[in-house]
Amino acid sequence: MxxxxxxxxxxxxxxxxxxxxxxxxxxxxxxxxxxxxxxxxxxxxxxxxxxxxxxxxxxxxxxxxxxxxxxxxxxxxxxxxxxxxxxxxxMPLPQFYAKELHDALSGLGTDETVLIEVLCTMSNHEISIIKQAYEAMFRKTLEDDLMSDTSGNFKRLMVSLCCANRDESFNVDQSAAMEDARQLLQAGELRFGTDESTFNAILVQRNMAQLQQIFKEYHNITGHDIDEAIENEFSGDIKKGLLAIVKCVKNRPGFFAEQLYKSMKGLGTDDNRLIRLVVTRCEVDMGEIKNAFVQCYKESLEDFISGDCSGHYKKCLLALIQS
Missing domain, CATH: 1.10.220.10 (Annexin)
Incomplete structure (x- = not known):
């Protein structure tokens, strides 16, 4: 462990x-x-x-x-x-992440799922190391590329996360959590049009334990979850990004289990995504992700991969996720 x-x-x-x-x-x-x-x-x-x-x-x-x-x-x-x-x-992991982000930002259209999967789930230290690798490999900063390839509220969220300034203590302040929950309510459901900057500021800066408390308080005030508010108040990439942060706070392995599921369900497999998830999580928390996968989808990740991939590729994926 x-x-x-x-x-x-x-x-x-x-x-x-x-x-x-x-x-x-x-x-x-x-x-x-x-x-x-x-x-x-x-x-x-x-x-x-x-x-x-x-x-x-x-x-x-x-x-x-x-x-x-x-x-x-x-x-x-x-x-x-x-x-x-x-x-x-x-590939060394920081370089691998940097390459995936660069691929997501260059080329036609931006692949937001990659940006969300990396920037919404990483610690400050991990983001800093990935940024260094990015600059060394591509002679440009990740921030500059995010600025030029994303737009609107989503761009602000990505640039904020890229700063890697989240509070990483485990301190929980209940009165501050109540205040933040009220702020989120004021910025979203209680007004005409949503004030995205409040959501951005709170979800990007607060520590994980504090965010859990904020979401609890939000539920106490409104009777429903913050995810529901985000679903109703936002759309497009910013919605996906904020929801990813919320999901990671509530159940990180569950978030990655869902990403794995999405990479394989439906027509054709998104192999790049499947490979990225397996390679990057197998040395971190794949044990928990597999448990979350079974709970969510009533089928083991092993069975899912076996039904979806073939040959040596399948064997190699299975070897990586079996402890």
Whole structure:
């Protein structure tokens, strides 16, 4: 068990491998890719059972032993979703997040789900590290790209979150919570037209425990949940962003379970999203997410993935989410 960034217990499904030997792993991978055909099973066996830092070590050992770039070799041996998944596993996490955000912001239209999934759920420290990686990789700041690629209230929410200035204490002040709950009510349901800036200021700055208290007080005053108010008062991306923050405060694993469900249900699978969620959560709280998934959808995440994906890609995903 480890503590997540918000202080509650989490159970990752990928943990540092006990008898780790980077050299032996590099040799196994080299053997798996040499000659005719690729031994995907061996690749999965190594990469899905090592954590991100260990994979970085394997890559550097591989270069030392063979004078070759492990990632280039994997790229030339694999294809399709399996290739995407393995390359995601090989990237240091801050760089992976930065790349996902950059992909979401460049190209035609902006992929708001990625921005929401990352910026609405990360701690200050995580956001700061991702921002550094972003700037190093793309020679532009994440904030500048958010400014130029998003608009309106959603843009303000994203830029505010990007500042990474949330209070991260666990202090709860009940009278302040009542005051904030009243402010939210005044800014939303009790007026004609919504004052988004109040929602923005409160949801971006208060600590998680304080937000839980604010939502409780809101329910006490109005008789319904804050989510309901946001559903009615907002629309479009800003609504999705605010709801994501609320869901994360109330039940973080539940939020990610829902994202996983959405990546697979309906016509065709959003594999980029599925890969991102599995790769980024397996070292954090995949144990809790799997429990939340069963509770919500009455089917295990394993079964859901098995019904939706195939081949080595499926095997690798399953290896990552099984502790």
């Amino acid at each position: 480890s503590h997540g960034s918000y202080g509650y217990q989490t159970s990752p499904t990928v943990v540092p491998y006990d008898g780790f030997d980077a050299r032996a792993d590099a040799e196994t991978l080299r053997k798996a890719m040499k000659g005719f055909g690729t031994d995907e099973k061996a690749i999965i066996h190594v990469l899905a059972n090592r954590n991100n830092l260990q994979r970085q070590e394997i890559a550097s050992q591989f270069k030392t032993l063979y004078g070759k770039d492990l990632i280039k070799d994997l790229k030339s041996e694999l294809s399709g979703n399996m290739e995407k998944l393995v390359l995601a596993l090989m």
